[in-house]
Amino acid sequence: MNGRSISFLLVTFLASLAFIPTAAAQKDLAVVVNPGNPIANVSLGELRKLFNGEKRSWPGGMGVKLIVRSPGNRERTALLQFLNLSETDYKQHWTALVVRGEADTEPFAAPSIGMVLEAVRALPGAISLVYVGDLKPGVKVIKIDGLLPGAPGYLLR
Amino acid sequence: MLRVSNTAVAFLALAASLWAQDSAPVDQRTVALLVEQVKALQQETSDLREKVKKLEADRPTAPSAVAASATVAPQPPQPTAEATPAESSPELAAAMHDLHGIQWRGFGELDYQALDQRQPELGTYGFVPGSAANFYTGDFDLFLHSRLTERTSVLADISFEEGDAQSYKLDLRQALLKYEMNEHLKISFGRYQTDIGYYNSAFRSAAWLQTTADRPLIMEYASNGGLLPTQAVGVSLTGAIPSGRLGLNYIAEYGTSDTIRPDLNGAGTFNDENDGNHVLVGWFARPDWAPGLQLGGSFFHDKISDSEVSLADRFGQTILNSYVVYIAHGIESLNEVFLIRETQLATGTVSNMPAFYSQISRRWGRVRPFVRYQYINASRRNTIFNDVGLRAGPSFGARYDFNDYVAFKAQLDHTQRQALPDLNGLHLQVAFTF
Incomplete structure (x- = not known):
């Protein structure tokens, strides 16, 4: 193996090392809330109850405002996988909650990440899912079972 | 990148x-x-x-x-402490505005039902008793919900139900003033759907929400021949019980159901039960460790009479219910068991009437095939439910969702009836929401 081949392999290896941590972290879904929300950590079970409408208030009594992506977006797909529901079943689930008076309305479906972030900044009780690569200042990332996105063992992606 | x-x-x-x-x-x-x-x-x-x-x-x-x-740096982001000023776009502001006005949702259905005999059967929802087959529109429902304050809201269910000769009956199935003190105490005042079983509280009167074309007979509205007091006027309390990952909740109701139910023989006779004030206590759990699973049960007690015999002859009515429900991964499994126990107060005669239904379905794309088996064994000696007797049988069918608003259902029913010929039926339904 001549020097040219060694340098090529070295460059390839170093380049892949540089790429891996960025890609892994950006695949994680961050749970974001309004910065004024004192919550810092939720369990995976609590998170599921927040997003399927079973838990409708934060500790202290502030109402939960769910912000989700509109159908067809990758955050929506990840949310449905997390809840183990299809798009149709998810809509039926929320319609039933509204009919039973257990929810005011279906979650606000934002057509863009920018609108998700804007809603989370604007609404004190807001919560949403945003890929790490799309995060912007002005929202607060909370831990799931004590882990932040990118940490080993983080389950939401 | x-x-x-x-x-x-x-x-x-x-x-x-x-x-x-x-x-x-x-x-x-x-x-x-x-x-x-x-x-x-x-x-x-x-x-x-x-x-x-x-x-x-x-x-x-x-x-x-x-x-x-x-x-964004490749490192995990740290929580930010400061809030930025809210700069709502017109689109977002419009969407947020919807959270405050009156929310309303409509449900409708068109049904076609055919039976293999002209023996009179339940003649509700516009189905003509003794007819071999006919169309009807069932319920047309308007659900209204309005949040008055952060903790107070109003909920109403206005139903236009087809009756005989295509007349329509207006029924205020729910009219509730709700107050949510916190997760542990939510109070409702007004007319409510009793929490006597999962089905009654989960699906209300919207056919579109149901997988099947009809409700199980045991969970049918009492005004349409069902055996249970499905609605009442009074006060209802519910909330979470601190129970960690078990996800335990309680239910307590005190109210008047004043049930009038038609006999299932299509004769057009009714029984006014002249209910007293009922007490219902119940529980349900949604464990964190089994997403989609819900377990629950309730105890109901009231005093009723049989208007077809004597209003003075009172019965103590106790209804026990327990259920196991699983809805996740496209699977819907509903299983409920009931015991209706009626004690004639004057004589002490006791009638125990067990009932259950089990329904399972699975979604494959837009199609959701389902199977249901239901069983009711009402004592013939009980004068209130002697029109029901023993009824049991399976239902098969499928629901097809054209889109998020319109579904088509096809259902075959086979019902064995005590002292009557078996009944076979075809039920087609287009259910929609708007």
């Missing part, structure tokens, strides 16, 4: 230089080619940056994926 591209460019440059140190005259062209490629990549990066700047300038609140990636 731009950060990665810069890194890749740097490494390519490094590779080019290392390559150059080991150069032979014949490789000079390769080096030149690589340098050209590096320059091209740098130019492409520069162009992309310009495009990102332009996009951000045009839409500051909706950055593209490229821009977002460029501003």
